[in-house]
Amino acid sequence: MLPLASRIRDPRLLPIADKVLRGERLTFEDGLLLYETSDLTGVGAMANQVRTRLNGRRAYYVLSRRLSYTNVCYTHCQFCAFQAKPGDPKAYALSAEEIIRELEKPETAGVRELHMTSGHNPKLKVDYFEDLFRKIKARFPAIHLKVFTMMELDYYARVSGLSTEAFLDRCMAAGLESCPGGGAEIFDETLREQICIGKKDAQVWLDTAALCHRKGLPTNCTMLYGHIEEARHRVDHLLRLRDLQDRSQAAGYEGFLAFVPLAYQNEDNELSAAHTIHETTGTQDLREIAVARLLLDNIPHIKAYWVMISPGLAQIALSYGADDVDGTIIAEEIAHTAGAKTPQGLSQGDLERLIREAGYEPLERDNLYHTFEEPATA
Numbered sequence: 150m151l152p153l154a155s156r157i158r159d160p161r162l163l164p165i166a167d168k169v170l171r172g173e174r175l176t177f178e179d180g181l182l183l184y185e186t187s188d189l190t191g192v193g194a195m196a197n198q199v200r201t202r203l204n205g206r207r208a209y210y211v212l213s214r215r216l217s218y219t220n221v222c223y224t225h226c227q228f229c230a231f232q233a234k235p236g237d238p239k240a241y242a243l244s245a246e247e248i249i250r251e252l253e254k255p256e257t258a259g260v261r262e263l264h265m266t267s268g269h270n271p272k273l274k275v276d277y278f279e280d281l282f283r284k285i286k287a288r289f290p291a292i293h294l295k296v297f298t299m300m301e302l303d304y305y306a307r308v309s310g311l312s313t314e315a316f317l318d319r320c321m322a323a324g325l326e327s328c329p330g331g332g333a334e335i336f337d338e339t340l341r342e343q344i345c346i347g348k349k350d351a352q353v354w355l356d357t358a359a360l361c362h363r364k365g366l367p368t369n370c371t372m373l374y375g376h377i378e379e380a381r382h383r384v385d386h387l388l389r390l391r392d393l394q395d396r397s398q399a400a401g402y403e404g405f406l407a408f409v410p411l412a413y414q415n416e417d418n419e420l421s422a423a424h425t426i427h428e429t430t431g432t433q434d435l436r437e438i439a440v441a442r443l444l445l446d447n448i449p450h451i452k453a454y455w456v457m458i459s460p461g462l463a464q465i466a467l468s469y470g471a472d473d474v475d476g477t478i479i480a481e482e483i484a485h486t487a488g489a490k491t492p493q494g495l496s497q498g499d500l501e502r503l504i505r506e507a508g509y510e511p512l513e514r515d516n517l518y519h520t521f522e523e524p525a526t527a
């Protein structure tokens with residue numbers, strides 16, 4: 150392979166390339182330059198250097214089912230097309246029995262992970278979740294329960310009259326095994342006021358994630374990009390995640406397993422109605438993945454979430470820092486109600502083909518990045 154410096158056109162990136170080769174940490178200013186330069190292939194080459202050092206030619210995926218137990222939400226995120234207020238004909242809240250029936254459908258056979266995030270519905274309290282998790286684990290003991298954004302954890306603890314820690318203790322005793330990284334959006338406080346009125350501030354998200362880490366609950370982390378934020382907001386967001394990961398790891402916890410950049414979907418929501426916001430482009434999506442790989446030096450995995458950026462671009466993203474294409478993601482609702490044009494799920498064979506054709510080795514994983522030799526069984 151050509152030396153890294155020979156693949157960089159913008160000379161301003163050369164000091165960053167030196168740091169990358171030495172394994173040195175990048176600064177806020179480095180992050181701004183990675184967003185500003187037109188040399189995207191140079192940024193990608195540096196990210197690929199880090200990706201190869203950490204994960205070789207491996208590309209991970211998980212057999213995953215998405216499910217939202219309610220779309221009723223008392224919070225008001227302007228980018229969200231999924232929420233429904235009580236009385237809305239499309240409002241729903243599923244009982245444990247309805248969820249079990251969903252999971253018994255043939256398309257869920259063999260799934261190893263149930264990923265559930267939902268609205269903030271004040272009628273659902275801790276006993277609903279305990280009952281739900283126990284029933285799911287009794288019927289499908291092999292399915293890993295990955296549930297709650299950090300904001301759902303905070304919300305459902307409050308409406309249950311519990312501390313977040315006490316709420317987590319009860320949910321973990323009932324079967325909760327990990328948490329996705331949603332609800333982070335963009336941490337900048339001024340922007341949060343504009344895109345997610347009523348959602349708790351960034352510090353609540355970070356404190357809740359830190360609590361999960363202390364309790365040994367694996368989590369991911371996310372950032373919503375491509376709306377009204379600027380490069381400085383994205384760098385600030387990524388460095389706040391890196392800082393929390395430093396603190397969790399210094400205290401002996403695993404912390405975040407993966408970072409997932411989430412591309413803003415611009416249909417059927419208030420934010421798009423109030424501002425002219427175009428769909429994110431391929432170069433923007435690839436840059437987000439590459440910059441994340443370079444700045445988040447302490448987070449082991451970067452996902453290319455094909456639901457939002459397309460399966461084809463996820464293939465290319467594997468050479469721009471991503472080492473994980475997330476998964477089969479059967480029956481995803483939240484991005485699709487906001488206009489995602491991707492399929493509602495891919496087969497295991499499709500995912501493996503995508504990865505192989507991109508020149509990488511597909512590896513089926515569980516939530517903790519243990520890999521499987523044998524296909525999943527129901």
Ligand code: SF4
Nearest residue numbers: 222224226229232268
């Ligand atoms: S993003 Fe989540 S919290 Fe925000 S309005 Fe939608 S469902 Fe509610």
